[in-house]
Amino acid sequence: MSSEVEETLKRIQSHRGVKGVLIVSADGVPIRSNLDDDETQTYAALLSQLATKARNVVRVLDDQDELAFFRIRSNKHEIMVAPDPEYLLIVVQENVK
């Protein structure tokens, strides 16, 4: 089963323009990352907060609803976050020129 996770991550990393893949627990603890420590910490701290906030927003708007996914587009990157009640899968992809 663990190998399947590895496989998934490997597949994600093989995509074009992927700069980083992070797995963060809901508390903001980085579990896996292929970025350096500083960046990992920053991403984990900031995005776990944002994910909590986004989840709250969706919940308040409709309490039957649930946040499924969000992406942040910036001039340089796109940060994609797939949330789960306990974990976050974060992928940072560089923009295609």
Add this chain to the structure above:
Amino acid sequence: MEVAYLYTKVRSEFGKQTNFSDQDTRILHTIPQTDEFEDDYIPRNPVCTTVDTCPTYSEHETNTDRLVTKASSIRHAEGGWPKDVDPTEPADVQRYRKKAEKDDDYKANMKALGPIISRCMRQNNTIDIYEEYFAGEDRDWSSEPPSAKGLAVFRDPNEIKRTATSINWHPEGPTKIAVSYSILNFQDPKFSNARLPVESYIWDVTNPNTPDQALTPPSPLCCLRFNPKSTDTLVGGSYNGLVSFYDLRKSGAPQECSVIEKSHHDPVYDCFWISSKTGNQCASVSTDGNMLWWDTRRLGEPVDALQLSTGKDGAVLGGSAMDYHKEVPTKYVVGTEQGIVLAINLRNRKQNNGIAVYDQNHGKHHGPIYAIHRNQTHTKFFMTVGDWTARVWMEDLKTPIMTTKYHSAYLTSGCWSSTRAGVFFVTRMDGIVDVWDYFYRQNEVAYTHKVGDCALSSIANDATTGRLLSVGDVEGTVALMEVCDSLATPQHNEKSAIGAMLERETKQEKNLELRERDLRRARDKAKGETGETEEEKEAKAQAMEEQLRAVDADFLNMIKEAEDDEATAAAEE
């Protein structure tokens, strides 16, 4: 009828509290109805009364207290770890992660999340869903009337109001401005105050309440500039002539400062970072007539010095404004207190120290030049602001190629737009910013914006977007304004049109110069011809003089003879 009631109170009851109690109604006195005064009744005629159909209103004014907000933040970097795990201990972290990865929940969740992300990434790689469909489409803003709106006001927090003498935008984007504050008035009464504040400030444009950082020079700063190569460092010139260097990463105190003996002897009116390998070189001008070059690592003495004079034995001119553009790295243009423009080319030091003096007659300003600025797109051309006009010059020509009409108030500063080739801004003594748009018309101001009641002193346009304009006044207030798109977005073929216009004016000025030279030559020639006749005239005059002398002598002889005759006659008698 006497209504009197004797009220007595015992001394011991003074000051006692009153006890009220219920009582039956009592009639103390009645006045019966009477006809006695009926005859005295006179109806008033006419009776005046006023009515008003409008409801009455009253006006009342209050002003709420100014709420000063302060932005603060905390950074939460490492967190969420369980109590027994120390995040600084790599072994603990490793163990925790291993455990987490072994969790079944984790595996299942990751498997579920994987495809969601994959889908988006594949989508991103296949199509650009954020593609700009209408890229390259020039919107024509020219039909829009020019406008500007105030965004924020930055007030000097000190009690004593000083002039905002210079404003410099952060080179990497419109996020911060460096403003220098000092008093330039001669013997201003504020100088007698022993506690004249020296601070100058860096402001964050999003926070007008408190300065981002304060700089504490030894004497108030007259000019202040960010280093374009390392944006945390600044150089400033003080009122007493010192040049000082700051590093915002360290503190607001000068990291390096020049010494009085080897600095300027007058306020440093402008300083610029110049292109050099190390990015540490800067140049400064002052009204003491010197231009000095410095290395900010060692400000002990200037690297180079130059006296601003019109010729070898000519007058020394006090530099009051300077511009340096990195695209023309060897040529400095300097505006002087005397209104004369100088160009300094260090490559050409043999000829009058490399100083080229521009027109000293009709072309010069009638007063000090307060601002000099190269056009950002056509760097051969520059603008000077002084007296009531702004003039546009071409580097190679001695006379200005274009001059604005005389404004109704003194101009105090000005700058070109950093994005539009034909637009420049000038500030006036009556608190107005005038915007000239040469692409639209050259004879009239395109747009006038009143900033405040007091005289303006400095202006700067941000280098990246060209939309933000900061205007400083003599009270130390800096107003941040945003100009509309039509004044900031380059118009279709504006660059070439303005280039052509400036070239045309240059050609005209050149032709005029040529014609003047021809005329002068013709005059000289004519003078040469009249020179011959003058000789004749001189000869004539000499002949005349001789004749006169002869007549004079004759007359004297005659008188003498007559006297002699008389004398002999008298003797005979």
